[in-house]
Amino acid sequence: MTDARHERTLVFLKPDGVQRGLIGEVLGRFERAGLKVVGLKMVRPTAALLERHYPSDEGFLRTLGTKTREAFEAAGRDVTQETGTDDTLVIGRQVRQWLIDFVASAPVAAFVLEGTHAVAVTRKLVGDTLPFRAAPGTIRGDLSADSPTVANLQKRPVRNLVHASGTLEEAAFEIGLWFAAEELHDYRRVDEGLVLG
Numbered sequence: 001m002t003d004a005r006h007e008r009t010l011v012f013l014k015p016d017g018v019q020r021g022l023i024g025e026v027l028g029r030f031e032r033a034g035l036k037v038v039g040l041k042m043v044r045p046t047a048a049l050l051e052r053h054y055p056s057d058e059g060f061l062r063t064l065g066t067k068t069r070e071a072f073e074a075a076g077r078d079v080t081q082e083t084g085t086d087d088t089l090v091i092g093r094q095v096r097q098w099l100i101d102f103v104a105s106a107p108v109a110a111f112v113l114e115g116t117h118a119v120a121v122t123r124k125l126v127g128d129t130l131p132f133r134a135a136p137g138t139i140r141g142d143l144s145a146d147s148p149t150v151a152n153l154q155k156r157p158v159r160n161l162v163h164a165s166g167t168l169e170e171a172a173f174e175i176g177l178w179f180a181a182e183e184l185h186d187y188r189r190v191d192e193g194l195v196l197g
Helices: 015-019 023-032 047-053 058-074 079-083 088-103 118-126 139-143 148-153 168-178 192-196
Strands: 007-013 036-043 108-115 162-164
Touching: 007 023, 007 118, 007 168, 015 023, 015 108, 023 036, 023 108, 023 118, 023 139, 047 088, 047 168, 058 079, 058 088, 058 148, 079 088, 108 118, 108 168, 118 139, 118 162, 118 168
Parallel strands: none
Antiparallel strands: 007 108, 007 162, 036 108
8 A cells, every 4th residue: 555645646737738838837836735746757748658548448438428518518519510429439539539639749748746645636736627617726727718618619628738647546557657667766855854744
């Protein structure tokens, strides 16, 4: 079992965040919250890497498809007319491909964070996946205002600036996918005694 004080999680700033010059702003928010950067690099992810990163299982795809269909319905748009189908699995595959194409389109800044409950703390700092619903004070709430309605009509993913692992298991998988063991570093921050006790 992982010591909760030394959990690790993967975060990457997507092309919209990098192109807006937000690397320092976003990284600083995590560091100020007491999370330690143990891996950091800028990379242009390949489609092959992203095919492995974004799940292709039916459950994930149907969730994407259902959210997309709901967004079209909420906007008073006909999902079949907009996507060519009302099958949530097919729609989910379309949205996943939009996401892969977008993230592969330009460099991203990837980093591994370590700290007390790093996965949950990071997700809290990032905010809701849909920026227009993200609370003020969160990264997405302060720095993005995109919506699924606009994104879906433009046939692209929601530009929500950042990816953050959702669970410890997901974090372990994603860290191994994005970073080699020698790219991760152990060191002590000067404030760790205060933060970790």
